[in-house]
Amino acid sequence: MTKVVVLDYGSGNVHSAAKAVELAGAEVEITHDRRAVMDADGLLVPGVGAYSAVMDALKAVRGDELIDRRLAGGRKVLGICVGMQVLFERGIERGVDREGLGEWPGVVTQLDAPVLPHMGWNTVDAAEDSVLFDGIRDERFYFVHSYAAQAWTLDVMPPFPQPQVTWAEHGGRFLAAVENGPLAATQFHPEKSGEAGIRLLRNWIGSLRD
Secondary structure, eight states, rough: OOOEEEEEESSSTHHHHHHHHHHHEEEEEEEOOOOHHHSSSSEEOOOOOOOHHHHHHHHHHHHHHHHHHHHHHTOOOEEEHHHHHEEEEEETTEEEEOOOOEEEEEEEEOOSSSSEEEEEEEEOOTTTSSSSSTTOOOOOEEESSSSEOOOOOOOOOSSSOOOEEEEEEEEEEEEEEEEEEEEEEEEEOGGGGGHHHHHHHHHHHHHTTT
């Protein structure tokens, strides 16, 4: 059975994320043990709360190093919600400008919308060749956030494959998901998105065998 580690660094949604991955068909372990993280077929990085607090908690268990080492070896990682946001270079939240993991260029900023947080079900404009959204392009997913990356600036040159970038709207466009080689992420919560979320996780788990 495919083995997924859910990174344990104190995130509040770690157990619900693990349960969803189990329902999607993988064996799951919640840990930050280095060997377990590196040996797993996939690593899921959940995240709720403030950008800066999540970065502090990740660094406390050397999660930043673990994510970077997995990606350097082409081992797959999936970030969720703030676990997606911290993959960018920086986050600016309530006046705090904090350096992120820097896996992707860009800054996470507050959505320009009349109502915040963006909370509830929303559709997405899925990337044409998305693996994550295979068979679920027209489904709705559950969002809870006030901040997001609102531009995609990574320039990938051939022969490397182009990232698959999925958008959603709340006030303006923001990144709902990115698939970039071994690194993927969603701004919404698959574990709160019912059957569509489980199917998305199942699609990701299936890609771990590629």
